[in-house]
Amino acid sequence: MSAGSVGAVFSAAHDEFALWSGRLWRPLGEILTTVSRPEPGERVLDACCGAGASALPAARAVGPAGVVHAVDLAERLVEQGAREAEALGLAQAQFTTGDVLAHDGGPYDVVQSAYGVFFFPDLDEGARTLVGKLRPGGRFVVSSWLAGGMSRIVPVGRAAALPERPELAGQEGRPNASERVDTADKLTGWLSSLGLDEVTVRQVRYTQPLHPDDAWTFLLGAAMRGFVAGLEPDALERVRVRFLDGLREAGIDELDATSLIGTGYRPGV
């Protein structure tokens, strides 16, 4: 997806994304922040911040003497994060709509990104741009999905949408950037290839029951929404039925959001 369409898909997904905040994005954002551990007074860039799942805990951690620049392409998610920061009195959380790769800021003590970097048009180039915004000794912290978890649902969503959107056929089997960072070894190797020091990767097991109704809101609240963008209601309903059948056939009745959180330090201190 181009940057424009990623932003448009996630912005349109705003309502369903919010339904999944409490049980997915927020807890995993909190957990990311327990690894990045922003300290009082630090400067943090939260890249691909969505509605602030990891930016808001980071803002609490840095306190009023610090700052968190939270940047995302999806305008409606950013608005939601900004509203929440205001309600929580976290003036140090500054939300901006835009491409984080073009964000002018830094140097930062921490650059963190939850489930965002694999949407960049070029994973390596994008990550190098983010690493370049760190001060020497600053830490880069990213989370990704473990192979065999979240990735099992996506082909089911694509197959369900395919009869309505034949152009999706060409995308099957196409290398996906998330597959480059979906095991501890791959994520370690990738962070090291960015020139980072002291690379560590932690695995966080995170699963929960997946009711069919919730599975559908999950599809509509995530990148899979791109599969059904622009479909008329009757076509959408056919996709929904095929998607739920597909999940049943694949035996998927839980959401396995088991994650990897990788950390590395920019050399130079």
Ligand SMILES: C[S@@+](CC[C@H](N)C(=O)[O-])C[C@H]1O[C@@H](n2cnc3c(N)ncnc32)[C@H](O)[C@@H]1O
């Ligand atoms: C799976 S969501 C995760 C959002 C948030 N980090 C969270 O954990 O709740 C991925 C986000 O990456 C954003 N994104 C992708 N590419 C981006 C870019 N180049 N600049 C800013 N945001 C981007 C999307 O708009 C989307 O909100």
